Amino acid sequence: MSVSLTGKRAIVTGAAVGIGTAYAQALAAVGVHVAVCDVRPEIMALPDLLKRHGVQAAAWQADVSKPDDVRRVVDGTVEAFGGIDILINNAGVVWQTHPDDDLDKTLADYEAIVGTNLLGEFLMGRAVISQMLAQGSGGEIVNVATDHMVTCGSPFELCPKLPTCPWADAPRPTGGGDVMDLYDASKWGLNGLMFAWAKALRPHDIRVNSMCMGATDSWMIRDFFGYPQDRAEENDEQRETVDTWMAKEDTAQVVIELLQEGPSGRNAQNLNLCIGRPVCLEPALPHRYIKAETVDA
Numbered sequence: 001m002s003v004s005l006t007g008k009r010a011i012v013t014g015a016a017v018g019i020g021t022a023y024a025q026a027l028a029a030v031g032v033h034v035a036v037c038d039v040r041p042e043i044m045a046l047p048d049l050l051k052r053h054g055v056q057a058a059a060w061q062a063d064v065s066k067p068d069d070v071r072r073v074v075d076g077t078v079e080a081f082g083g084i085d086i087l088i089n090n091a092g093v094v095w096q097t098h099p100d101d102d103l104d105k106t107l108a109d110y111e112a113i114v115g116t117n118l119l120g121e122f123l124m125g126r127a128v129i130s131q132m133l134a135q136g137s138g139g140e141i142v143n144v145a146t147d148h149m150v151t152c153g154s155p156f157e158l159c160p161k162l163p164t165c166p167w168a169d170a171p172r173p174t175g176g177g178d179v180m181d182l183y184d185a186s187k188w189g190l191n192g193l194m195f196a197w198a199k200a201l202r203p204h205d206i207r208v209n210s211m212c213m214g215a216t217d218s219w220m221i222r223d224f225f226g227y228p229q230d231r232a233e234e235n236d237e238q239r240e241t242v243d244t245w246m247a248k249e250d251t252a253q254v255v256i257e258l259l260q261e262g263p264s265g266r267n268a269q270n271l272n273l274c275i276g277r278p279v280c281l282e283p284a285l286p287h288r289y290i291k292a293e294t295v296d297a
């Protein structure tokens with residue numbers, strides 16, 4: 001059964017560029033009122049585009065790692081829309097970090113990467129969950145994580161081995177690992193939040209799931225690889241690599257289908273979107289880390 005999202009109220013963090021923009025636009029296209037925030041000033045232009053779908057929209061230039069900014073976004077959304085039904089915790093940053101990095105650099109990296117990817121999602125969750133509980137009408141939280149958590153680099157026995165996966169010896173070798181220790185750690189930390197929140201909030205019809213994204217064409221991945229942002233790939237090697245990436249608009253449709261499952265849908269699941277197989281909502285997986293009865297409807 002597909003639940004209508006029309007009239008629901010959502011926050012999407014980190015929506016000025018990349019995947020967050022696509023998520024915000026996909027939500028607006030199915031009738032969701034959308035509030036967005038980002039550290040980039042360009043975020044203030046997005047509501048006008050979202051409103052073309054006939055929904056309400058609002059934006060804040062805000063940093064999800066700062067509690068005062070988080071409060072401003074959440075209180076502002078409640079004031080603008082009257083409540084919050086959906087939180088998409090998408091804001092994220094990545095750059096290379098190495099196990100032997102200088103200690104001073106390491107602390108700055110930790111504060112920035114863990115600050116956005118883990119603290120930011122934690123603070124947004126804290127602020128939104130209390131609002132959802134006060135409303136008493138359930139809710140949806142979607143954390144945006146990485147496929148490094150569920151396939152690449154995971155212990156072999158935890159790989160879901162989806163029927164559509166092209167990697168015969170899955171999980172394939174990690175795309176991060178030795179140059180992304182902090183990024184991977186920050187995203188693995190989201191597992192802790194997801195499982196704890198899903199279990200605690202199940203009685204209140206609030207679901208918590210994670211989008212474990214593989215390579216998706218966005219500002220972030222182009223910056224990481226040093227590719228042009230304007231899609232003017234410089235050579236065949238770049239073009240071939242970009243061709244393997246997912247389109248953010250396709251991944252946004254998976255989020256919409258996830259939300260359309262409604263309160264009886266999957267819960268506490270890492271949705272595995274790795275490259276090389278169809279970008280679609282896979283069937284729910286068996287629970288491997290927690291007891292199913294604590295998170296299933």
Ligand SMILES: NC(=O)c1ccc[n+]([C@@H]2O[C@H](COP(=O)([O-])OP(=O)(O)OC[C@H]3O[C@@H](n4cnc5c(N)ncnc54)[C@H](O)[C@@H]3O)[C@@H](O)[C@H]2O)c1
Binds near residue numbers: 013213
């Ligand atoms: N693109 C990929 O291949 C890929 C793969 C795995 C996971 N992800 C995850 O998907 C999410 C979106 O990534 P993307 O590829 O669209 O990145 P992106 O860099 O293209 O967009 C991220 C947005 O988040 C914003 N942002 C960063 N820090 C912020 C903060 N502290 N507060 C508010 N906004 C902030 C940025 O300004 C930017 O607009 C991230 O969580 C990322 O880790 C992306």
